[in-house]
Amino acid sequence: MNNETNTPETNEVSTQQVNQLSTNTEGNKQTAEFPLIAKTFMGLEQVLARELTELGANNVEIGRRMVSFTGNKEMMYRANFQLHTAIRILKPIARFKARSAEDMYEEVRKIDWSKYILPGKTFSVDSVVYSDEFRNSRFVTYKVKDAIVDQFREKTGKRPNISVANPDIRLNIHIAEDNATLSLDSSGESLHRRGYRQESVEAPLNEVLAAGMILMTGWKGDTDFIDPMCGSGTIPIEAALIARNISPGVFRKEFAFEKWPDFDADLFDEIYNDDSQEREFTHHIYGYDADMKAVNTARLNVKAAGLSKDVTIEQQDFKDFQQPSAKSIIVMNPPYGERISTDNLLGTYRMIGERFKNAFKGNEAWVLSYREECFRAIGLKPSIKIPLYNGSLECEFRKYVLFDGNMKDFRHEGGIVKTEEEKQEMAQKHRFKKNREFKQRLDDEESNEDGDIRSFTFHKMRGLGPGRHDDDHHFSRSKEGFKNKFRNNDDDERPTFGKRKRFNNKGRSFGDKDNRFGGKGKRFNDRKGSSFMDDDEL
Numbered sequence: 374m375n376n377e378t379n380t381p382e383t384n385e386v387s388t389q390q391v392n393q394l395s396t397n398t399e400g401n402k403q404t405a406e407f408p409l410i411a412k413t414f415m416g417l418e419q420v421l422a423r424e425l426t427e428l429g430a431n432n433v434e435i436g437r438r439m440v441s442f443t444g445n446k447e448m449m450y451r452a453n454f455q456l457h458t459a460i461r462i463l464k465p466i467a468r469f470k471a472r473s474a475e476d477m478y479e480e481v482r483k484i485d486w487s488k489y490i491l492p493g494k495t496f497s498v499d500s501v502v503y504s505d506e507f508r509n510s511r512f513v514t515y516k517v518k519d520a521i522v523d524q525f526r527e528k529t530g531k532r533p534n535i536s537v538a539n540p541d542i543r544l545n546i547h548i549a550e551d552n553a554t555l556s557l558d559s560s561g562e563s564l565h566r567r568g569y570r571q572e573s574v575e576a577p578l579n580e581v582l583a584a585g586m587i588l589m590t591g592w593k594g595d596t597d598f599i600d601p602m603c604g605s606g607t608i609p610i611e612a613a614l615i616a617r618n619i620s621p622g623v624f625r626k627e628f629a630f631e632k633w634p635d636f637d638a639d640l641f642d643e644i645y646n647d648d649s650q651e652r653e654f655t656h657h658i659y660g661y662d663a664d665m666k667a668v669n670t671a672r673l674n675v676k677a678a679g680l681s682k683d684v685t686i687e688q689q690d691f692k693d694f695q696q697p698s699a700k701s702i703i704v705m706n707p708p709y710g711e712r713i714s715t716d717n718l719l720g721t722y723r724m725i726g727e728r729f730k731n732a733f734k735g736n737e738a739w740v741l742s743y744r745e746e747c748f749r750a751i752g753l754k755p756s757i758k759i760p761l762y763n764g765s766l767e768c769e770f771r772k773y774v775l776f777d778g779n780m781k782d783f784r785h786e787g788g789i790v791k792t793e794e795e796k797q798e799m800a801q802k803h804r805f806k807k808n809r810e811f812k813q814r815l816d817d818e819e820s821n822e823d824g825d826i827r828s829f830t831f832h833k834m835r836g837l838g839p840g841r842h843d844d845d846h847h848f849s850r851s852k853e854g855f856k857n858k859f860r861n862n863d864d865d866e867r868p869t870f871g872k873r874k875r876f877n878n879k880g881r882s883f884g885d886k887d888n889r890f891g892g893k894g895k896r897f898n899d900r901k902g903s904s905f906m907d908d909d910e911l
Contacts, residue, residue, distance in 0.1 A: 410441050414579075420585050423588075429448065461560035468553065477517070477548075495536035496542040542629075560628060597658070605671050703733065
C-alpha cells in the first residue's frame with residue numbers, strides 16, 4: 374500500500390480513448406489498436422521507449438516508470454515476448470474518478486465483466502494506491518473484488534472464484550488521488566523473471582535492469598564484452614541475448630494473456646517460432662568472479678540459457694585482470710557496501726580504477742554504483758553520469774573512456790567521449806533530484822514481487838520508495854514441463870537458428886535433455902500482496 378500527497382506524473386490515455394479504441398478492437402480484433410502501458414524502472418524509460426519504437430509501437434509516450442503506447446493484439450504479444458526492459462504490459466480497460474469507496478465500487482460494477490471473466494474462471498486484483506482518500510491498497514483490492522463478484526451474483530446467481538496463486542485473469546487498479554485506472558495485466562509474472570535463472574547468489578542484479586544498462590551503452594555485439602564481477606551471470610547472459618537478438622520471453626513458461634478469452638494461439642505461435650531476426654555473434658562475452666561459488670552458479674545459468682557458445686565464465690579476481698587482446702567493453706556492478714560489502718570497499722574501487730587505467734586502454738568501461746566516495750576512489754573522470762535506480766538505491770551508471778595521452782589529443786584524433794544520446798540520458802538527472810524521497814528506507818507491510826532483485830516489500834509512505842529486498846528466491850525448471858527448444862543434442866550450445874516449436878503444454882526448455890539441473894520447477898505466481906510495484910507512473 375502506498376500513500377503519496379502529490380499526484381504522480383502521468384502520460385494518461387483518456388477514458389474516451391480507452392472506450393473508442395476498445396470499440397474499434399471489437400470490430401477488427403487483429404488490426405485495431407488499443408492503449409497499452411509498459412512498466413519499467415525509474416531511469417530506463419527512454420531505453421524502453423526506443424525498444425517500443427523499434428518494435429513498431431505507435432503513439433509512444435514516456436511517463437515516470439512507464440511508457441504508454443498503442444498497438445494491436447500482435448503488438449501486445451510481442452511487447453511481452455521481445456522487450457528487454459519492460460517489467461509488465463498492462464491493457465487499460467477503464468479510467469474513472471474515484472473520490473470515495475462507493476464511487477470506485479459503482480464504476481467497477483459498470484464494466485461488463487462477462488467479457489473478461491468466463492464462467493468457472495478465477496481472477497485476482499493487484500492495487501497500487503497514492504491517495505489521501507484510499508490509504509490502504511488491500512481495501513481497494515477488496516472493493517474491486519466485491520464489485521465484480523456482486524455483478525456476477527446479480528446476473529447469474531453465481532460468483533467467480535478468487536485465486537491469488539494462479540488466476541486465469543489478473544487485474545490491476547492504480548489510483549493517484551482520485552484518478553483510477555483499471556487494467557488487464559497481460560504479463561502475469563514479472564517479465565524480469567526470464568526463466569533461465571537456475572540458482573542465484575547474494576543480491577543478484579535484476580534482469581531488466583541489467584538489460585537496460587547494456588542497452589544504455591549502445592553495445593549491440595560489435596566488440597567483446599566483459600563483466601569482471603559477474604556474480605550469478607545476469608549481465609553476461611543479458612548481453613548475449615542482446616547480441617544475438619534473442620527474445621527474452623523465449624524462456625518463459627507462460628504469459629497471462631494466454632488465459633484470456635480472446636487468446637489467439639496461432640498468432641502467438643507465429644511470434645514464438647519467428648527467429649528470423651536473431652543474428653550470429655562473432656565476438657565473445659566473458660564473465661569473471663573471484664568467488665568460485667558465484668562462478669559455478671553463473672556457469673549453470675549460462676548453460677540453462679543455452680549460451681555457452683557465446684559466454685565464458687572463469688574464476689579471476691579483477692586485480693589480476695590484464696589488457697584484452699581485442700576491442701572490448703566492460704559493464705560491471707561492483708559491491709556498494711549496502712547488501713554486499715568487502716573487507717576494504719574503497720580499496721576495491723581504487724583497484725578498479727587502477728585496472729581501468731593500466732589494463733583497459735583504448736576501450737570504455739561502465740560502472741553502476743551507489744556511493745559517491747566509491748566513485749571518487751576509482752580516481753578517473755567519467756565522461757557521463759546517468760542516474761539509475763537499483764531498487765531503492767539512487768545509483769549512477771558512469772562511463773569511463775580510457776585512452777593514452779590527454780583529452781585534447783584524444784578529441785583531435787576523432788575520439789568521442791559522450792554521444793548525443795548519452796547527453797540526453799544525463800539530462801534526466803533533475804527528475805531524480807525532485808524525488809529524493811524515493812530512496813528513503815522504511816519498514817514494509819506488503820509484498821511487491823516486481824521490484825529489483827527477486828522481490829520487494831513496501832508500505833504506506835509519503836514518497837515513492839520501495840523497501841528492502843528478499844533475495845532468497847531462485848528459478849528452476851522441471852524435466853517434465855519443458856521440451857528442448859534450441860537443440861536435440863546433449864550440450865547447451867545453439868549452433869543453428871533452425872525452426873523452433875512451441876508446445877501446447879507450455880513446455881519450453883533450455884536445459885539438457887537429461888535434466889541435469891534437476892528438481893521440480895517452481896513458479897513465482899503466488900503473489901500474496903495486493904500490489905505489484907511502487908507504481909507512481911500512471
